[in-house]
Amino acid sequence: xxxxxxxxxxxxxxxxxxxxxxxxxxxxxxxxxxxxxxxxxxxxxxxxxxxxxxxxxxxxxxxxxxxxxxxxxxxxxxxxxxxxxxxxxxxxxxxxxxxxxxxxxxxxxxxxxxxxxxxxxxxxxxxxxxxxx
Numbered sequence: 769x770x771x772x773x774x775x776x777x778x779x780x781x782x783x784x785x786x787x788x789x790x791x792x793x794x795x796x797x798x799x800x801x802x803x804x805x806x807x808x809x810x811x812x813x814x815x816x817x818x819x820x821x822x823x824x825x826x827x828x829x830x831x832x833x834x835x836x837x838x839x840x841x842x843x844x845x846x847x848x849x850x851x852x853x854x855x856x857x858x859x860x861x862x863x864x865x866x867x868x869x870x871x872x873x874x875x876x877x878x879x880x881x882x883x884x885x886x887x888x889x890x891x892x893x894x895x896x897x898x899x900x901x
Contacts, residue, residue: 775807776806777792777806778803779795780801784800786835788835828854829854837857841856841868850893851891852891853889854872854889876893877889
């Protein structure tokens with residue numbers, strides 16, 4: 769397996785699916801989930817998507833990618849694209865929340881709301897927008 773490939777562990781129920789081997793092993797040992805498949809997946813940086821976006825700045829970016837949200841954020845070329853709003857799953861605890869919040873704050877985002885496992889950040893250029901609902 770190369771540096772740009774990872775294993776994806778698909779579980780039943782799907783909500784337990786992960787790329788973390790330690791999490792997969794814990795789930796198997798606990799009997800809380802059944803492994804459906806173990807697949808090699810290619811990892812691509814988010815920046816490769818930027819040329820495909822029209823307009824070049826995404827209005828809304830939602831990240832729920834089984835524990836690799838921070839890595840995905842870190843792969844964005846912030847000079848090319850700056851989404852107005854980012855909704856991101858932060859379920860891994862204080863460490864990952866702190867890393868995600870730190871990166872997004874550094875990039876000009878402010879935490880606006882938490883909804884269950886997800887957090888909603890708005891870029892400072894769009895903080896003036898009024899709430900619609």
